[in-house]
Amino acid sequence: MKESLMDILCDPLDKSDLELEVTDRDGDEIITGRLVGTVTGEEYPIEDGIPNLLPPDMRDDE
Amino acid sequence: MGVLENKSRARLFYKYLSKVYDQINPYIWNEEMRDEVLELLGVEPDDRVLDVGCGTGFATEGLLRYSDDVHGLDQSIHQLQKAFAKFGKTDEVRFYRGDAERLPFADDSFDVVWSSGSIEYWPNPVDALEEFRRVVKPGHRVLVVGPDYPQSGLFQRVADAIMLFYDENEAQRMFEEAGFVDIEHHIQQAYPGSPKAITTIARAPESDETRDAEADERSTTDAASESASSADVGVETEA
Numbered sequence: 642m643k644e645s646l647m648d649i650l651c652d653p654l655d656k657s658d659l660e661l662e663v664t665d666r667d668g669d670e671i672i673t674g675r676l677v678g679t680v681t682g683e684e685y686p687i688e689d690g691i692p693n694l695l696p697p698d699m700r701d702d703e
Numbered sequence: 704m705g706v707l708e709n710k711s712r713a714r715l716f717y718k719y720l721s722k723v724y725d726q727i728n729p730y731i732w733n734e735e736m737r738d739e740v741l742e743l744l745g746v747e748p749d750d751r752v753l754d755v756g757c758g759t760g761f762a763t764e765g766l767l768r769y770s771d772d773v774h775g776l777d778q779s780i781h782q783l784q785k786a787f788a789k790f791g792k793t794d795e796v797r798f799y800r801g802d803a804e805r806l807p808f809a810d811d812s813f814d815v816v817w818s819s820g821s822i823e824y825w826p827n828p829v830d831a832l833e834e835f836r837r838v839v840k841p842g843h844r845v846l847v848v849g850p851d852y853p854q855s856g857l858f859q860r861v862a863d864a865i866m867l868f869y870d871e872n873e874a875q876r877m878f879e880e881a882g883f884v885d886i887e888h889h890i891q892q893a894y895p896g897s898p899k900a901i902t903t904i905a906r907a908p909e910s911d912e913t914r915d916a917e918a919d920e921r922s923t924t925d926a927a928s929e930s931a932s933s934a935d936v937g938v939e940t941e942a
Contacts, residue, residue, distance in 0.1 A: 646797060649812040653805040670793055685807075690793040693800040694807035695778065 642692050644669045652678040653696050659685070732820060732848065732900045736891045737765050740902045743889065744846050746770050750814035753838065755803050755831070756821025760786030763796055766817060774813075776801045803831040808838045815839070819848035828869075832881035841909045845883070849874075851890055851899035871901065878905045884912070 644666075650659055657680040665673040676685040676692060686693050693700070746752060746769035757763045757775030759782055766773045767790075774797040777783050783798060790796045801807050803818070803825055816835045825831045835845045851870060869877070871888045878886045883905035892899045 642793070642797065642799075649808050651807060651809045653801060653807040656809070691783070691798055691800060692807075695800050696802055696805050699778065699802055 642671050642687060642690060644671055646692075650676065650692070650694070652681055652683065653694050654678065654681050654683060657681065731850065731893060731898050732891075733893050734765075736893065736900060737762060737819070739891065740846065740848065740889065740904075741765050741769065743902075744815065744817070744844065744904060746815055751812070752815045752817060753808070753813045755806075755816065755818040755835070756824070757786060757796075757798075758782040758820065760789050760796070762817060762819045764789065767795060770815075771795075773797070774799070776803075776806070778802060804834060806834045806838055810837055811840045812838050813840065814843050816845040818846070822847055822849040829877050829880050832877055832883070836882050836907045839907045841907055841912075844885075844904055844906045846902065846904045847874075848900055848902045851901035869901070874901060874903045878903060882908065884908045 644661070647659070647661055651657060652659055655678070657678060659676040660679055661671070661674065661676055663671055663674040665671075670690060671687055672690050674687045676687065676694070677683070678685075683697060685695075746766065748770055749772070750770045751772045752766050752770050752774065754763050754766060754773060754775045757777050758779070760775065763773060763775050763786060773795070775783075775786060776799045777786075778800065780800060783800065786796070786798065792798065799807065803821060804827055816839045818831075818835070822828055822831070832845075832847070835847075839845055849869060871890070874888055875886055885906040887904050889902045889904075890899050891902065
């Protein structure tokens with residue numbers, strides 16, 4: 642995901658801000674990392690460039 | 704109808720049906736119908752567009768013809784993988800996994816919110832519609848396509864068992880409850896006898912308009928039929 646998307650992304654649970662933690666990037670493209678809810682503390686993984694912003698109760702639904 | 708009288712069995716049946724959705728989908732919702740409602744919506748080149756429940760990217764493809772800033776969200780990674788194959792993972796479209804009823808976007812983030820062939824999966828459609836209203840900019844429009852409530856026969860019994868089809872009145876009620884104004888409905892049908900699709904276009908009120916929303920809704924019926932009849936795209940409109 643593009644780093645600029647942080648402007649519109651928020652925690653799906655309470656709409657509070659997210660903090661970006663980057664593990665691997667390619668320019669402004671975040672390949673691996675995570676988004677952490679600044680209020681909820683919930684962690685949303687970024688894998689292979691795709692942020693998984695499913696609320697935790699829906700993540701097992703593979 | 705013994706087979707479908709149990710709702711959980713019916714849902715299981717529909718879940719199985721969704722596996723072949725791409726094959727049967729053109730029978731209900733095809734490219735021509737998609738392009739007609741895209742024209743009604745009138746997306747501008749600079750618009751930031753959200754496609755909720757983008758799935759395999761059928762509508763996303765149409766939206767890309769209007770705007771370069773298209774964002775696709777889906778719950779299922781399996782469906783998304785088909786969309787990645789068409790557009791790349793991080794090239795033409797910004798993709799997210801997420802829930803329609805709990806969108807991961809800040810208020811007023813999008814110029815247009817679109818959702819086709821997804822509402823029938825949402826447990827609480829009004830919750831999702833309220834989220835659409837929250838993330839679309841005030842005064843801007845959302846478009847939702849779902850399956851129209853069938854008129855008769857087997858499809859009606861399936862609809863009653865699964866509770867995922869809705870008619871125009873029900874669509875009007877859901878969008879009003881979610882706080883939209885200028886609500887209009889368009890009914891389309893791929894072939895005679897095939898299930899119909901219902902498209903609803905509605906506008907999020909301006910912030911100073913919210914208090915007058917009820918008055919607005921009362922005049923919406925006239926505005927909707929007027930704009931529908933003036934839209935020269937051959938869409939059958941049910942008053």
